[in-house]
Amino acid sequence: MVGTALAPAPVAADRPRAVRSRVSGGDRVFRVLAYAGGAGVVLVMLLVGLFLLLRGWSAVRVAGMSFLTTDAWDPDSGNFGIAAVLVGTVLIAAVALAFAVPLATGTALYISEYAPGRFRRALIALVDLMAAVPSVVYGLWGAYLLEPAAVPVARWLSTWFGWIPVFRVDGADPTNPLATVSVYTASTFIAGMVVSMMVTPIICSVMREVFSQAPVGEREGALALGATRWGMIRAVVLPFGRGGMIGGTMLGLGRALGETIAVYMIISPVFEIKWQVLQNGGNSISALIAQRFGESTEFGLSALMAAGLVLFVLTLIVNMVASAIITRSRSGAASEA
Structure with a gap:
């Protein structure tokens, strides 16, 4: 009929379409194995923590909170704590990261x-090979090769930057060229340099993986707009890989906190809170355990287990935070280009 509008036909409400898929037997097996592997790792970590807690509980019960604030170590007399070795552990890790992060x-x-293609593959293999070198080899290298070369550097730092408390060396005479250099040997500085060589491959591998995932379109767009290679890296690659850089650094920190043999072979153990990284003497929790494990009484072993529990919890927290940062950077990283 002319002039009469037709009513719109009723539209059916939109409904999500149900998608059904059949799970094959192989998928079920893979899912079970994946869940079992993840649960097994968590179970092992819990068992390790429970073992350290049970073995160290008698020492923790005796020392109480003073276990974290006392810098002496004489468990049999009741005067013991990890304040000195805890500070030493953090300082060694800090020195290691100061060298490792720029290098990595x-x-x-x-x-x-x-790097060109073939040379790049060779470098990747070489960096990965560095991570497989045993700790004792790094310790020998640090004790017999690195330390004689690092002492002049430590002396120069203490001469020109001794006004900074961390670089001060008590008993050193910068004006006397014949003064003994023993005050600079077996120090936190040298131990940290050795540890830096051990954590550099870990940090480098994480950073390299994240840098290689920077968007190709943004790379080419920056270059097309006239940016230099370094300008493209600053505008695209580094902002995109910021999360991976932080996560890789924290993974390296977790490794540096727990390093044992190399530190044990280099550092001269003392049980006092010492902030001077260039001066002879220092200690770490892992080195303390290696030094005293064979000669300790039953209660002394309990105190060492308590110290190991603190290091275990500290390393676990650092690695968990690093894993969370790396996962977030891979899933939602963006550049500022």
């Missing part, structure tokens, strides 16, 4: 952005 960042950028 530069190496990762060169491998992912500048």
Whole structure:
């Protein structure tokens, strides 16, 4: 009929379409194995923590909170704590990261952005091989090769930057060229340098992997707009890989906190809170356990187990935070280009 509008036909409400898929037997087996592997790792970690807690509980019960604030170590007399070795552990890890992070960042950028194809593969294999070198080899290298070369560096730092408390060396005479250099040997500084060589491959591998995932479109867009290679790296690669850089650094920190043999072979153990990283003497929790494990009484072993529990919890927290940062950077990283 002319002039009469037709009513719109009723529209059926939108409903989500049910998607059904059959799970094959292989998928079920893989799912069970994956869940079992993850649960097994968690179970092992819980058992390790429970073992350390049970074995160290008698020492913790005797010492109480003073276990974290006392810098002496004489469990049999009741005067013991991990304040000194805890500070030493953190200082060694800090020195290690101060050397490892710039070296790992530069190496990762060169491998992912500048190195040609065949040379890149060789460098990747070489960096991965460094992570497989035993700790005792690094300790021997540090004690017999690195330490004589590092002492002049430590002396120069204490001469020109001794006004900074961390670089001060008590008993050193910078004006006397014939003064003994023994005050600079077996120090936190040298131990940290050795540990840095051990954590650099871990940090470099994580950074290299994240840098290589930077969006190709944004890389080419920056270069098309006239940016240099370094300008593209600053505008695209580094912002994209910021989370991976932080996560890789924290993974390296977790490794540096628990390093034992190399520190044990280099450092001269003392039980006092010492902030001077260039001066002879220092200690760490892992080195303390290696030094005193064979000669301790039953109660002394309990105190060592308590110290190991503190190191276990500290390393676990660092690694968990690092894993969370790396996972977030892979899933939602974005550049500022």
